[in-house]
Amino acid sequence: MKIRTVIISIAFCVVLSEQKSSPSDDHYWAGVVEFSYKEKETEAPDVNTAKNLERYIELINSTEADTVDIMVFPEYGLNAIETASFVPAPSERIAPCNNYEYESIVRDLSCMAKVRQKYLVVNLVEKALCPENDDWRVCAPDGLYRFNTNVVFDRNGFVIARYRKYNLFGERGINTTLSAESVRFETDFGVTFGTFICFDLMFENPALQLIRDGVTDIIFTTMWFSELPFLSGVQIQQAWAYQNNVNFLASGASHPAIGSTGTGVFAGKHGRIVAVMNYQADVKLYVAQVPKIDKPQATIARQPIIKYNPSEMSSLKLKRxxxxxxxxxxxxxxxxxxxxxxxxxxxxxxxxxxxxxxxxxxxxxxxxxxxxxxxxxxxxxxxxxxxxxxxxxxxxxxxxxxxxxxxxxxxxxxxxxxxxxxxxxxxxxxxxxxxxxxxxxxxxxxxxxxxxxxxxxxxxxxxxxxxxxxxxxxxxxxxxxxxxxxxxxxxxFVNKDNGADAAVVSAVLVLFAFICSFVVM
Structure with a gap:
């Protein structure tokens, strides 16, 4: 505890000289984290969570993060079902820092956002009281729901957004909301963000609904399981950002041995600013100057490509x-x-x-x-x-x-x-x-x-x-x-009611072809 206090104090000295982006600027500064969590079967979940939190704080306090306005951490990098935390509703306007109604991970991250004067987007396992009214969702015996949640802290440590993942990919013990929530939040540098999580990318709601509502900047937290030939991590991130012409901040869990990696910042039709697919687990913050969509004169500072050869990438497990x-x-x-x-x-x-x-x-x-x-x-x-x-x-x-x-x-x-x-x-x-x-x-x-x-x-x-x-x-x-x-x-997207497609589809009528008959090989 003393060590953490010293670190935060040092960070406070640093932040006084930092320059925040403003609404009139052509750019803002974003940081996305590729993160490999520490987990040992011999250690209790609370020990693993504490170690991951310590590494998060180190990254937030790093000199690389000094210029960052908004910093994003990946899906399932912090805690587990056993260490789930309550998270205040954004409407309550609560800064959990030093508020012992909340677990230490939420308290400490709120404090870090305030001390370092940064927007933080952190994915965690959230717990919430089950409602007393009739609800089809299964409530755990302890009277709690658990959600896979993106939590957004503003520069003063207040929780200003909370998105609960709707399209689950087999997460055990995790609930969903009754319908897909379209979550967005405003920042003091003139950009409104929307956010969703991992498998949500494959569905219409809430991902594409945010685009239809005019959101131009997306925050994406993920533990993606890459698949050939169309769905490896950065591959689909860049394609989705390009087609929707949005700024896309993607933070990926780093576990190449099980197929998870893929982190980057993408500037819509301009493509990647920085992106990485790792062949070995890594913990690294990638910082990018992001051009604002409403500033067409903004320059694009694309960073040198990070690319490993096929022999190195053979250690990345890929589904088919x-x-x-x-x-x-x-x-x-x-x-x-x-x-x-x-x-x-x-x-x-x-x-x-x-x-x-x-x-x-x-x-x-x-x-x-x-x-x-x-x-x-x-x-x-x-x-x-x-x-x-x-x-x-x-x-x-x-x-x-x-x-x-x-x-x-x-x-x-x-x-x-x-x-x-x-x-x-x-x-x-x-x-x-x-x-x-x-x-x-x-x-x-x-x-x-x-x-x-x-x-x-x-x-x-x-x-x-x-x-x-x-x-x-x-x-x-x-x-x-x-x-x-x-x-x-x-x-x-066939069935819009539940966010996933039905098993029955209608064929596409095709009216145009270069050649009217098959060419046999």
Whole structure:
């Protein structure tokens, strides 16, 4: 306790000279934390929580954080069910600092926000009294609900926002709210933020509702389980930010051995400012100068790319998408400057035009093959929810058979780059409505997305027979020999009542195709 008091006192001296961002500034300063929590089976939950809190305080007190206006920590980095804390409702205007009605994690973080004069966004396991009225949600025997919650403290330590995760990914002992809450908060530097958590990204509510309500800056806390070929951490973060043209502050739990990593700050159509996918667990604060959306003159200070080679990234565990249900065709093992194909499934047709060079390795080196693919159907997200996916894609395969696709070679160092893609053009027509959300999607062999200046993505709406459609083109314009996937990827939201898709979907009527018949490989 004495040590913590000394640290806070030192921080108070530092903060006096700090310059806060103001509403008139073109930018604000954000910090996102990639965090690997300490957990030992031999230690009690309260001991683990105390250690994690100590590391949080060290990061908040660090010199790297001095310039930061708002600082974000990841999902499930701090505490557990056994150490859940009460959190005051924002409407109560309470600063929990030194208020012993609340557990130490909430008290101490409130104090740190006040001392360091920073907005803090912290994900934690929250507890709350079960309501006395009839409620379908199961109440624990101790009369408490538990929520996976983002808590926002302002510069004076007040709780100004509290978002409880709605779309759970199998969290045991965690409740949800009766409906998805659209949570936002204002700051003294002129930016209004919305926030949601991890699996929420895959659904319409609350994530896309925030965008429709005009929110331009999003805070995303996550313990993401990366999946090839479309849903690795930074890959989907950048794509979501790009399509919605919002500033996106993502803070990821760092556990590569179980597939969790992915932290970054993204400036909408301008792409990443800073981003990382780690191959080993790490604790690090990434600081970025974020251009305000309403300041078009704001400069973009993109930081040098943080990228590890495929051999290093082989220690990052990656799940595999259910692509066996896709309609696919092998790409020919021969150079072709004008390869064209139309491929259809369930009335969705995708048009492919490629210019590529194929060089057969002279030795017995292994090399990735590629498949063109279309899918318009249902998948399960590990059994926790079902969703409808609609996509046009090209992705890598470790062999000739479909089951080898979306997998990596065990020895990446022994892999030759046999394919050089000079250009790829994907084109399709999709329904144009709020029920369909589509985005440009790509990832390379280092499990990082392509930079935004390496592709062109366009959408054009048109009306035919009183129905509105969306014509989408996604084009690779920079040659790549290390491509893993390149796609138009999207979700169709069928059942809006519960935030997840129903099992029955209607097919998309496609009215346009480059080629009217299949080209057989």
């Amino acid at each position: 998408d259910q692509i066996d249900a896709y309609e696919t065709v092998n790409l020919r093992l021969e150079s072709n400057s004008d390869y064209k194909l139309t491929l259809c499934q369930n009335q969705l047709c995708c048009n492919f035009t490629l210019n590529y060079t194929f060089t057969l390795p002279t030795s017995n080196q292994q090399f990735y093959r590629y498949r063109l693919a279309v899918h318009n159907g249902i998948r399960t997200f590990d059994g926790f929810a079902d969703g409808t996916i609609t996509t046009c894609a090209i992705f890598a395969c470790a062999g000739d058979r479909l089951e080898s696709c979306a997998t990596r070679f065990d020895n990446p160092a022994a892999t030759a780059d046999a394919f050089q893609f000079h250009s790829i053009d994907l084109h399709g027509v999709f329904p144009s409505s709020e029920d369909v959300f589509l985005l440009p999607n790509s990832v390379d062999m280092s499990i990082m997305p392509l930079e935004v200046d390496e592709f062109v993505y366009s959408e054009r709406q048109f009306v035919q027979d009183s129905v509105t459609y969306k014509e989408i083109r996604h084009t690779l314009i920079s040659p790549r020999s290390d491509l893993f996937s390149f796609a138009i990827w999207g979700r169709k």
